[in-house]
Structure formats: structure tokens, C-alpha cells
Amino acid sequence: MSKAKRNYARPLDIKNGAIDMSHGAGGRAMAQLIAELFMRHLGNGYLGQGNDGAVLPAPLLGEQAARLVMSTDCHVVSPLFFPGGDIGSLSVHGTLNDVAVMGAKPLYLSAGFILEEGFALEALDRIVASMARAASLAGVPVVTGDTKVVERGKGDGVFITTTGVGVLPHGLDLGGAQVRAGDVVLVSGTLGDHGVAIMSLRENLRFASDIVSDSAALHGLVAHLLETGADIRCLRDPTRGGLSSTLNEIALHAGVGMMLHEAQIPIKPAVASACELLGLDPLYVANEGKLIAICAAADAQRVLRAMREHPLGVDAAIIGEVVADDHHFVQLTTAFGGKRIVDWLTGDQLPRIC
Amino acid sequence: MKYIDEYRDGALARTLAQRIQSLAQAGRSYSFMEFCGGHTHAISRYGIANLLPASVHLVHGPGCPVCVLPIGRIDMAIEIARNPEVILCTYGDTLRVPASQGRSLLKAKAAGSDIRMVYSTLDAIQIARNNPAREVVFLAIGFETTTPPTAMAVLKAHQEKLSNFSILCCHVLTPPAMAQILESAPSQGEESLRIDGFIGPAHVSTVIGSQPYEVFSTHYRKPVVIAGFEPLDVMQAIAMLMVQVNEGRAEVENEFTRAVTPEGNLKAQARVAEVFELRSSFEWRGLATVPHSALQLRETFAAFDAERKFGLIYHSVPDNKACECGAVLRGVKRPQDCKIFGTVCTPENPIGSCMVSSEGACAAHYSYGRFETASA
Numbered sequence: 001m002s003k004a005k006r007n008y009a010r011p012l013d014i015k016n017g018a019i020d021m022s023h024g025a026g027g028r029a030m031a032q033l034i035a036e037l038f039m040r041h042l043g044n045g046y047l048g049q050g051n052d053g054a055v056l057p058a059p060l061l062g063e064q065a066a067r068l069v070m071s072t073d074c075h076v077v078s079p080l081f082f083p084g085g086d087i088g089s090l091s092v093h094g095t096l097n098d099v100a101v102m103g104a105k106p107l108y109l110s111a112g113f114i115l116e117e118g119f120a121l122e123a124l125d126r127i128v129a130s131m132a133r134a135a136s137l138a139g140v141p142v143v144t145g146d147t148k149v150v151e152r153g154k155g156d157g158v159f160i161t162t163t164g165v166g167v168l169p170h171g172l173d174l175g176g177a178q179v180r181a182g183d184v185v186l187v188s189g190t191l192g193d194h195g196v197a198i199m200s201l202r203e204n205l206r207f208a209s210d211i212v213s214d215s216a217a218l219h220g221l222v223a224h225l226l227e228t229g230a231d232i233r234c235l236r237d238p239t240r241g242g243l244s245s246t247l248n249e250i251a252l253h254a255g256v257g258m259m260l261h262e263a264q265i266p267i268k269p270a271v272a273s274a275c276e277l278l279g280l281d282p283l284y285v286a287n288e289g290k291l292i293a294i295c296a297a298a299d300a301q302r303v304l305r306a307m308r309e310h311p312l313g314v315d316a317a318i319i320g321e322v323v324a325d326d327h328h329f330v331q332l333t334t335a336f337g338g339k340r341i342v343d344w345l346t347g348d349q350l351p352r353i354c
Numbered sequence: 355m356k357y358i359d360e361y362r363d364g365a366l367a368r369t370l371a372q373r374i375q376s377l378a379q380a381g382r383s384y385s386f387m388e389f390c391g392g393h394t395h396a397i398s399r400y401g402i403a404n405l406l407p408a409s410v411h412l413v414h415g416p417g418c419p420v421c422v423l424p425i426g427r428i429d430m431a432i433e434i435a436r437n438p439e440v441i442l443c444t445y446g447d448t449l450r451v452p453a454s455q456g457r458s459l460l461k462a463k464a465a466g467s468d469i470r471m472v473y474s475t476l477d478a479i480q481i482a483r484n485n486p487a488r489e490v491v492f493l494a495i496g497f498e499t500t501t502p503p504t505a506m507a508v509l510k511a512h513q514e515k516l517s518n519f520s521i522l523c524c525h526v527l528t529p530p531a532m533a534q535i536l537e538s539a540p541s542q543g544e545e546s547l548r549i550d551g552f553i554g555p556a557h558v559s560t561v562i563g564s565q566p567y568e569v570f571s572t573h574y575r576k577p578v579v580i581a582g583f584e585p586l587d588v589m590q591a592i593a594m595l596m597v598q599v600n601e602g603r604a605e606v607e608n609e610f611t612r613a614v615t616p617e618g619n620l621k622a623q624a625r626v627a628e629v630f631e632l633r634s635s636f637e638w639r640g641l642a643t644v645p646h647s648a649l650q651l652r653e654t655f656a657a658f659d660a661e662r663k664f665g666l667i668y669h670s671v672p673d674n675k676a677c678e679c680g681a682v683l684r685g686v687k688r689p690q691d692c693k694i695f696g697t698v699c700t701p702e703n704p705i706g707s708c709m710v711s712s713e714g715a716c717a718a719h720y721s722y723g724r725f726e727t728a729s730a
Binding site: 263269272273276334335336337338339340341343346 | 355358362363364367368371398399400401402403404405585701702720721722723
């Protein structure tokens, strides 16, 4: 009798193995990768349904059907591992934050992986473990996913696309359109940490620094701010393009201008120094765990206090106000005493950062 | 930040602004050219113009390295990069400078040329070491500040016998450009330029020292104050220039004593002299062809000269007709005087070179100062 065991497959060699084209071909190798790597880290009842889509309970808020918020985000950061995080945790935080800043409680995540032929399984395993950790800490399961493999040279290790779904409380309507002249602009902490952490690892730029990415899930902080009942008009997370791009978007959307005060904008000295050295402006550098809040002037102190009570908002500050301006300019009073425009980002300050 | 914040202190700025106010004599106006893009950038970024009395005017000069690169030079670089065995390396802003037929190095890169941004000439050397089968060309641009690092790279390549490394030398010199501005007659339809003094270069002067500017005080009777790139440096220099004008003096003074000496960096000068010699003439964007205003490799280092290696001949290409970069670079027009400023020509779609680098007069005004024009 043959000694072959029925259905036996050699376990995935995570320590030494690499992605090959068969992992994306839809056959046994792919099933094994899903079972032994993705499911091992991310597995839960919904993901375990094993069908093409996940069947999820629709949330009810009281008697009414709840409104859903859905957002998707592609992650192509290079390098894949950086101080303070990696593409796995970033892909969870990035999408959760997009859902959270709408005021919604995130419920579910999906994850799509594009893997490059030859990518080390050990690295993939670390990335997926980090993703699982971030999702579990945030209390939001990954309920469905997909994997594709592209030939060597046609990807950059791994790209991850995540989609998040959340539920919006009744009556809450945050967004750029709500912003009006007289409102106050706050940030939840220091700016530019993520972008500079990535920059410090660039191939030809390596410099020693203890700056770590601020990558974090913000829905807890958002919920805490909303609990205050303060009149919050708009929340955003200033990722690519930094504070300046986010505020310019809001100014254009709301048909207003903004006046910021340089001296009040929190920036870590190490980040300021690195930016000085590299000729960058920290207001244009990406963040992955910061919140911009725009609220009614009367509630500004209340929102500031609430931010500072939360571990992710201890360095929060009021940085400026919304003003009437037909040109929709975001301006800044410099610490020096002059005034200047904080314009949209032109071109690219950094390589891929999120 | 230590040694930085001290030069950006708002309270000191207000005191200096008051002093400048008190130095402004009734019935007199003051027109100073800041030669360097670094100063242009500081003036715009810190809003220095709002702190000056109406009688003090700042005229932007041509001291932005990518702004003065003529189209023909970028065309040459694109031509070299088209060669599949070439890796072309250069500094960041150069990638976006418009060339002829709507091209740029960035677009050439997207079309398949191997063009890489480097922060240091030594990175280009490393790329040459790592790719012995490829030709690595460094597009060397800039004033006297960036010339010593290029000289070092050539010396290094020479020492290591790196035969696959060469430079496309576009290094230019500051004093001949300043003289050209003072010598050149206004073109048709342009008002003549009045310059009562120069805010002298910061980083360039750390290399060449303050002595090369003496000719502007003795021959042209214009005061020069060498100033650092921090906003308080610029304001202090303005005050020093006003004192000279009020007293009828024209001297070279040094505000940037923390970095600039009369003789400059002798070691750097020696390296540059070892590797480079004067070019008989060089075309600048805006200033036309200026004699003895640029450098070329000495015969000893001819093997590292990309122009010879690839048999390139320079062709002058006229700027876009609507673009006023030439007049802006000579200081006779302001960015907002250009018809296409902020409409056809923006930092996203630069038509002229001044809209490319953050040190360019047009880009600086667009990014930091356009609210004044808009509200005026």
C-alpha cells in the first residue's frame, strides 16, 4: 500500500519560502497560502464562511436602518517596514481612519493583496500578523479578501487595498460642506512624523533619527470627541500632502479661506530639523494618525480638552480659524510676523509613503 | 531648532522692521536686488515684504540654479538620457524644468529613460560603481555652491578610473551674472532697472568669499551686503544697505560673518580650480550669452566630459514667446507682470523655468505671496 497520505500537502515554508506564480493561480497553492497564512492571522467567523463574499448582519440603530459609510484605500508604501509600523498596520489604520473621520463606527474591513513573484513568505507573514494585530486592537475584523500574484518586476513586493464599512449615528453629518467662516481649526498632535520616518529610510538619504511613524487608528479618538456633543463640522486625517493639502481641499469645498498661526502648529523638534535639512515643509508631509477637527468657535476649548484627554491627542492644539475669502486661500501668519499662503502641494515631496 | 530659531525670531523682526522704517528717508526710495533664490524664497516664505515700508523695493535676481538653465541644455540632457545604456542623475528640481516641445526630464523618465534624482554627487558615483556596464552621466548644475561637490566627484572618478562616469557641466558663476545685469540695456518695451544695492549671496559666498564682490562697489558704485538665508539675515542686510545708501557709501559688507570670510573656502576653490576652467561663453536663460560666466572641465579631465563623450553640440532654443522669465530673471519685470503667470503657467504646468523651483521668483510668488496680488 502506498505510504502517501490522502490530501497531504507540505506545509508552507514561511521561513524560507517565496511567493511564486502558483500562489495566484487559484489552485491548491493559493488555497494553502490563504489557509496557512492569511486565515491563521486574520481568521474569524465571517472570513471563515469561505465564499466569494461575506454575509454580514446589517446594523440597526433603534428602529431605523442605519446609514453606512464605506471607504477604500490602496497602500503602496516603500519601504514596507518602517519605524512605528509597516504596510500591514498602515493598511488597517488608513482605511479605518477614512471611515472614522466621517463620524462612523467602523465595523468591517476587506483586504486585497497584490503580491510580487519572489516575495518572501516570511515578510508576508510579518505583514499579515501586523495587520491582524492592528485590526484586533481596533476591534474591526477583516471579513473578506483577495490575493493576486504578479510577475517579478511588475509589483513592489506587496500592495494592499483595504475597504472599510462603518455605521453612522443618526443626525450626524460631518464634512467640508458644513465648515463656515468663524469656525476654529484644531489638530490632534504633532505633524509630519510619518513622512519623515519613511524619509529617514530612503535608499540614498538614510539619516539616524528616533522619529517613528504616527500610524494609529483614530476611531476611538473620534468617538471620544463626538461624545462631548460639541458642534464639530468636519474631521479629516491629513495623510498624503499633509495639513496643507487637507485644509486646501476643505477650503475649496466649503468656499472659505483659513488663517493659520505658525507658532501654534505642533511639530516635533526632530521632525522640524529633518525637514530643514531636506528642504521640506512639515505642513506638506504625511501623517497617518492625526486628526484635523473644525468646530464652532464656541466649542473649540471643549474639543481641545477632549482631544488632550485621549492618548492619541495629548499634543493637540488650536492652530487657526476659518475666514471668509473668495479666493479660498489657506494663509499662515508666520512666527516671524509676516503672512504667506499655504498652497496645495505641487509635484511630490516624497516617494510613496502610504 | 538651535541656531535656526534665533534667526527667525518674531520679536527681533519687529525691532528690525522699526529700524528699517526709521532709516527710510522721506522722498527717497530704495530698490535692492536679492541675487539668490534662497533669499527670494525666504522673503516670500516669511512674508518679509509685508514688514517693509512702501519705499523699500526688493527686486528678484537670477540666482536660482534651475531658473537660469536654458532650454538647449535640458534638451542636451534629454538627448543623452535617450541612449538606453545611460543612467542620467541630477538634483530634484532639474527634473521639472521645461525643455523644448513640451518636454522635461520628468516626462523623458516616464517615457522610459533611466533618469534618477540624487541628493549628492557621490550618490551618482556610487551608481556608476554599481552599474559598470552602463554609462552614468551627472547633469551638474548650480552656482559656486554646488561646483565643489561636482569637482570632488570628478576627482573621485579620476582616482578610481571610473570610465563609465561623466558630467554634463552646466556650472555657472555669480559675479559675471551680476555684472551682466548692471551692464545690460533694457529691451524694447521694458523699463530700465534701478538697483541701489545687492543683497549678496549666502552659500555662494561661503565658497568664494566676499572679495569677488569688490568690483561692484569700486567699479559700479553699488553697495553689496552678503547675507544669510534666514529671514532676520535678510532684514539686517536691508537695514545695512539703507545705511550705505543714506550715507552715500558703496561698500562690500558682510552680514553673514558666521559663515563667510573675505577669502572664502580656499580648499574648495583649489579643488574647483584643479578640475574646471572658464568657458569662453555660456547661454543663460534670461541673460542671453554671457562671456566667461560658466565652467568647463579641464583637458586633464576631458574623459569625464559628457559633451565630448557623446559628441553633443549645444543648440540655443528660444523661450516660449508669452513667457517673461527672461525679464523676471533680469529683474525688470515682476512675476505678476507676466500675462501667463498663474493662468497658463503654474507650478503644476510650468511654462518658464522661474515657475519650477521653490527658489524661482514666479514659484515663490505663486506659492507664498499671491494673496497680495489677488487682494490688490
